[in-house]
Amino acid sequence: MNDDLRIDRVETVVVDVPLRRPHRFARAAMDAQPVLYVFVRTSGGVTGTGEGVVPAGPWWGGESVETMQVIVERYVAPVLLGRRVDEVGPLMRDVTDVVAANLFAKAAVEVALHDAWARALGVPVHALLGGAVRTSVPVTWALGTEPAPVVVEEALAKLDAGLHGTFKLKMGALDPAVDVARVEAVADKLAGVAGVRVDLNARWDRLTALTHLPRLAEAGVEMVEQPVPGNEIEALAEINARLPIPVMADESLRTPTDALRLARLGAADVFAVKTTKCGGLRASLEIAAVGAAAGVPTHGATSIESPVGTAASLHFACAAPGATWGSELFGPLLMAEEMAVEPLRYADGHLHLPAGPGLGVELDPDKVRAFRRD
Numbered sequence: 001m002n003d004d005l006r007i008d009r010v011e012t013v014v015v016d017v018p019l020r021r022p023h024r025f026a027r028a029a030m031d032a033q034p035v036l037y038v039f040v041r042t043s044g045g046v047t048g049t050g051e052g053v054v055p056a057g058p059w060w061g062g063e064s065v066e067t068m069q070v071i072v073e074r075y076v077a078p079v080l081l082g083r084r085v086d087e088v089g090p091l092m093r094d095v096t097d098v099v100a101a102n103l104f105a106k107a108a109v110e111v112a113l114h115d116a117w118a119r120a121l122g123v124p125v126h127a128l129l130g131g132a133v134r135t136s137v138p139v140t141w142a143l144g145t146e147p148a149p150v151v152v153e154e155a156l157a158k159l160d161a162g163l164h165g166t167f168k169l170k171m172g173a174l175d176p177a178v179d180v181a182r183v184e185a186v187a188d189k190l191a192g193v194a195g196v197r198v199d200l201n202a203r204w205d206r207l208t209a210l211t212h213l214p215r216l217a218e219a220g221v222e223m224v225e226q227p228v229p230g231n232e233i234e235a236l237a238e239i240n241a242r243l244p245i246p247v248m249a250d251e252s253l254r255t256p257t258d259a260l261r262l263a264r265l266g267a268a269d270v271f272a273v274k275t276t277k278c279g280g281l282r283a284s285l286e287i288a289a290v291g292a293a294a295g296v297p298t299h300g301a302t303s304i305e306s307p308v309g310t311a312a313s314l315h316f317a318c319a320a321p322g323a324t325w326g327s328e329l330f331g332p333l334l335m336a337e338e339m340a341v342e343p344l345r346y347a348d349g350h351l352h353l354p355a356g357p358g359l360g361v362e363l364d365p366d367k368v369r370a371f372r373r374d
């Protein structure tokens, strides 16, 4: 057995990456994205990198870069040290014996293990996931909760530049009737030139959703993401049955068990899979496989990752046969600073798999130093 694969160091760094514009969700806004980098080094001198990131803070799922750093340093690192990076399955099982939930923190570690393992072998991460069934994915752009003229202007600029052909609007920050009128105005302006989707981020209750969502379908909105709270799967199923357009599950979907329940109830037509919220690459593949078996395609969703986490999600989305519903892997495009030595390649509305071993992304050490939190 090759001893070069032993893990001899686990390190973490928190950085705050400035954004090009403030990004607003229903319940939170940010002008910099906090990111936790996890570095796993082997005795052979290879370092793998993973990224722990949530959209803006703990409002989405309870974790933050601060909680992830404590979990990784204090509870996960002792499990990893001295073990082999190519034992990802047993390592993550043993991590789960010590840390019950905390899927975002685990994802950062699991991706770092894959990156180190792939680099040690000189292969891309997708090779460890069974190989790439596609080499790029379409990228939707996310628009915030600002007034219609502001988001229309931003969308038209992206369209003109040929960067994105579909747009996802964040909803839920306003009174529902006002919010629906705002989206109707946007859909009207973009009708025939771009697809418009909305994400409620679990903000409405069942009745509000049943009252207002049909108007959005009539206005030409092509997909509705997570209108009701994550644990209200029965309500999601009822809404999905009544709406003529697809419903996508996000907050309701974090584990393969969630995927099976959603599929059984017919609660979603599309699965939003984030490697971050799902605990890493392997669980994401399992969820996409459950979806594919049930006829539910997977969308490569985002927690607004920097290039490291974006590349991880890209390797997953390219390796998962069921990930046929595009992506929103726009994280690096929203960031005002390029964190990678070589930027990920966005072209023709797609994000393309990078060449090179591991994730195919090298963090710029000067940028990490510049934005490191003390």
Ligand SMILES: [Mg+2]
Residues within 6 Å of the ligand: 199, 201, 225, 226, 250, 251, 272
């Ligand atoms: Mg979402």
